[in-house]
Amino acid sequence: MTNVLFDGLLKGTDPNTKFAQMPDGRVYRYQDVFDVSARFANVLVERGVKPGDRVAAQVPKSIEAIMLYLACVRAGAVFLPLNTAYTTPEVQYFLEDATPTLFVCDPASQDDYQALTDKLGIHLDTLGVWKNEAESAGSLSDSGLASSTQFETAPTKDDDLAAILYTSGTTGRSKGAMLTHDNLLSNAKTLKSYWQFTDQDVLLHALPIFHTHGLFVATNVVLISGASQIFLPGFAADTIIENLPNSTVLMGVPTFYTRLLDDDRFNKDLVEHMRLFISGSAPLLAETHTQFEARTGHRILERYGMTETNMNTSNPYDDERRAGTVGFPLPGVTIRIVDAETAKPLPRGEVGMIEVRGPNVFTGYWQMLEKTNEEFRDDGFFITGDMGLCDEHGYIQIVGRSKDLIISGGYNIYPKEVELILDEQEGVLESAVIGVPHADFGEGVVGILVPQPNAQLDVDLIMKNLQSQLARFKQPKQMIVVNELPRNTMGKVQKNLLRERYAEILQ
Numbered sequence: 001m002t003n004v005l006f007d008g009l010l011k012g013t014d015p016n017t018k019f020a021q022m023p024d025g026r027v028y029r030y031q032d033v034f035d036v037s038a039r040f041a042n043v044l045v046e047r048g049v050k051p052g053d054r055v056a057a058q059v060p061k062s063i064e065a066i067m068l069y070l071a072c073v074r075a076g077a078v079f080l081p082l083n084t085a086y087t088t089p090e091v092q093y094f095l096e097d098a099t100p101t102l103f104v105c106d107p108a109s110q111d112d113y114q115a116l117t118d119k120l121g122i123h124l125d126t127l128g129v130w131k132n133e134a135e136s137a138g139s140l141s142d143s144g145l146a147s148s149t150q151f152e153t154a155p156t157k158d159d160d161l162a163a164i165l166y167t168s169g170t171t172g173r174s175k176g177a178m179l180t181h182d183n184l185l186s187n188a189k190t191l192k193s194y195w196q197f198t199d200q201d202v203l204l205h206a207l208p209i210f211h212t213h214g215l216f217v218a219t220n221v222v223l224i225s226g227a228s229q230i231f232l233p234g235f236a237a238d239t240i241i242e243n244l245p246n247s248t249v250l251m252g253v254p255t256f257y258t259r260l261l262d263d264d265r266f267n268k269d270l271v272e273h274m275r276l277f278i279s280g281s282a283p284l285l286a287e288t289h290t291q292f293e294a295r296t297g298h299r300i301l302e303r304y305g306m307t308e309t310n311m312n313t314s315n316p317y318d319d320e321r322r323a324g325t326v327g328f329p330l331p332g333v334t335i336r337i338v339d340a341e342t343a344k345p346l347p348r349g350e351v352g353m354i355e356v357r358g359p360n361v362f363t364g365y366w367q368m369l370e371k372t373n374e375e376f377r378d379d380g381f382f383i384t385g386d387m388g389l390c391d392e393h394g395y396i397q398i399v400g401r402s403k404d405l406i407i408s409g410g411y412n413i414y415p416k417e418v419e420l421i422l423d424e425q426e427g428v429l430e431s432a433v434i435g436v437p438h439a440d441f442g443e444g445v446v447g448i449l450v451p452q453p454n455a456q457l458d459v460d461l462i463m464k465n466l467q468s469q470l471a472r473f474k475q476p477k478q479m480i481v482v483n484e485l486p487r488n489t490m491g492k493v494q495k496n497l498l499r500e501r502y503a504e505i506l507q
């Protein structure tokens with residue numbers, strides 16, 4: 001028996017091929033991928049991790065973090081990556097909910113987590129950025145160095161879990177999307193062929209690796225293609241510009257592209273060697289698409305996905321890439337646009353709920369059966385919460401969301417989570433959190449506060465209090481104090497009116 005995901009991604013790969021080029025000149029080959037993932041898998045087993053156990057990780061971006069993901073896959077464990085911006089209280093929720101056997105954190109955060117993991121009975125290891133053999137990159141790395149490069153990879157079935165990725169929810173409580181070996185493998189295969197990846201490709205990797213985009217779309221597609229990547233710690237226009245001449249593909253959120261367009265050095269000559277620019281995670285403005293083509297001669301390929309579904313649609317590789325659309329359903333994926341209430345399919349051109357079914361779609365939310373049932377139709381379609389239409393040429397357009405969600409620079413923020421914390425602040429009667437246009441991040445978070453009668457709100461203190469409770473990207477960029485919130489006759493806060501009223505506030 002094979003390990004569906006590991007063997008599916010790596011079987012037959014030439015171990016001598018380059019896997020990653022680091023900014024400091026270090027090179028990882030596919031042989032290192034086999035060796036280091038085996039070493040880490042041995043450590044997982046030593047720590048008592050068994051097939052089906054969760055391994056949570058909040059670690060800085062590094063190739064070793066990718067090896068930890070592959071080690072989990074090889075050990076039959078379930079990888080649970082966490083945003084490095086999450087604060088200790090945010091992480092506590094995930095550890096309590098997912099009950100991992102092992103939590104791996106940044107060596108710099110060990111003191112913040114030791115008492116918590118001791119209390120929860122979770123083993124704690126650390127993993128930092130590996131520099132050289134003389135400097136420790138954390139306890140997992142040290143133990144890995146002392147372990148064998150041989151590991152008997154655990155056999156798995158298509159529907160065994162490979163990962164749980166948490167996505168915030170409209171109730172303020174995050175939900176763990178359970179992704180199987182086949183969910184991830186089938187999507188990697190489809191994307192490789194749809195985007196025509198080969199072992200000649202060099203991906204410029206500047207995304208974080210705790211989300212679907214940087215982890216599964218970018219890394220799995222590189223692995224299954226036997227391609228290589230230039231592996232950057234994050235997005236910085238300077239390093240992107242420096243490395244573009246040696247790359248063939250860039251994957252990014254729209255902010256990557258607007259920031260590059262703001263830089264005069266970004267021009268046709270620089271991207272001569274590039275084959276493809278891909279955008280996703282948030283809407284790409286048609287204006288950015290047009291400017292990009294005028295500047296570089298390339299048309300950005302926009303695609304659409306979700307944590308729960310991996311990638312659903314993509315603009316075509318060879319045919320026309322249409323600005324303002326997310327293209328066609330990927331092979332094997334069925335998309336339908338329905339009336340949100342009745343689930344009746346709508347005619348072409350009409351706006352409705354986007355629903356999706358296919359091998360890419362997750363199996364449900366971790367220990368939330370009711371929530372899972374609410375978000376699936378009886379015939380297996382997943383209700384995305386995105387509103388869209390299918391145009392006369394079959395291209396899908398996303399026109400809005402039925403879920404109360406803000407997407408800022410490609411990160412999702414559910415207003416309810418922020419509102420619950422704002423409502424607890426001294427002197428606050430109630431609050432509303434909205435997303436308004438932001439030139440750099442697409443949308444930016446604004447908090448609107450209503451004080452209790454006769455209370456004087458200390459907005460600076462409230463902002464300070466948020467710092468220890470909420471990741472920085474979720475914190476409002478601006479806070480406004482008002483006497484009351486606009487409500488409809490049902491008593492529901494009219495966020496559309498607030499978004500109109502404050503549309504210019506972050507410009």
Ligand code: MCA
Nearest residue numbers: 211212213235255280281305306307408409410411472473
């Ligand atoms: C950083 N800040 C942000 C964001 N990023 N605030 C709001 N939204 C953000 N996205 C904060 C910083 O903490 C800082 O706060 C201030 O804003 C300015 O930060 P800056 O240095 O300019 O930001 P950066 O470090 O350059 O990061 C911007 C970024 C990054 C490169 C766009 O956010 C990023 O890599 N985003 C990609 C997210 C992603 O991969 N999403 C995929 C999700 P201060 O200065 O006050 O401390 S997966 C997904 O959505 C689905 C499946 C899909 O379809 O792909």
Ligand code: AMP
Nearest residue numbers: 167280281282283303304305306307412
């Ligand atoms: P996440 O929960 O982080 O996986 O984010 C998924 C959401 O991002 C989707 O439900 C969409 O609302 C949004 N999204 C992803 N790609 C695109 C895109 N190309 N255009 C518009 N929205 C997108």
